[in-house]
Amino acid sequence: QVQLVESGGGLVQAGGSLRLSCAASGRTFSRNAMAWFRQAPGKEREFVAAISWSGANTNYVQSVKGRFTISRDYTKNTVYLQMNSLKPEDTAIYYCAAQGIDSGGASVISGDYEYWGQGTQVTVSS
Numbered sequence: 001q002v003q004l005v006e007s008g009g010g011l012v013q014a015g016g017s018l019r020l021s022c023a024a025s026g027r028t029f030s031r032n033a034m035a036w037f038r039q040a041p042g043k044e045r046e047f048v049a050a051i052s053w054s055g056a057n058t059n060y061v062q063s064v065k066g067r068f069t070i071s072r073d074y075t076k077n078t079v080y081l082q083m084n085s086l087k088p089e090d091t092a093i094y095y096c097a098a099q100g101i102d103s104g105g106a107s108v109i110s111g112d113y114e115y116w117g118q119g120t121q122v123t124v125s126s
Contacts (some may be wrong), residue, residue: 006096
């Protein structure tokens with residue numbers, strides 16, 4: 001059974017940092033893109049960041065460019081999201097996602113991801 005388990009969320013003051021982790025089990029995703037999405041209260045789920053299977057390609061939503069960094073550790077089958085200079089508008093549930101096929105890219109489309117975690121809450125106070 002494939003599982004994606006997020007961790008690292010919490011409450012932080014504006015300007016602070018958090019590092020989210022997403023540990024995959026049940027299969028390896030070393031040949032698959034992985035991504036982070038988020039959903040704020042009353043809003044639709046939105047793309048945040050994605051990384052290709054090789055790590056050579058990354059994509060970010062404009063609002064987090066320069067503040068967030070996505071990375072992956074193949075030995076741990078884990079993807080990370082380093083979040084710096086956090087803002088109250090970053091408050092959301094953050095979800096990890098993994099593609100089921102080898103696409104070669106770093107898709108920003110939620111429908112391209114087959115596997116999803118349960119999410120971790122990030123709250124940024126002003």
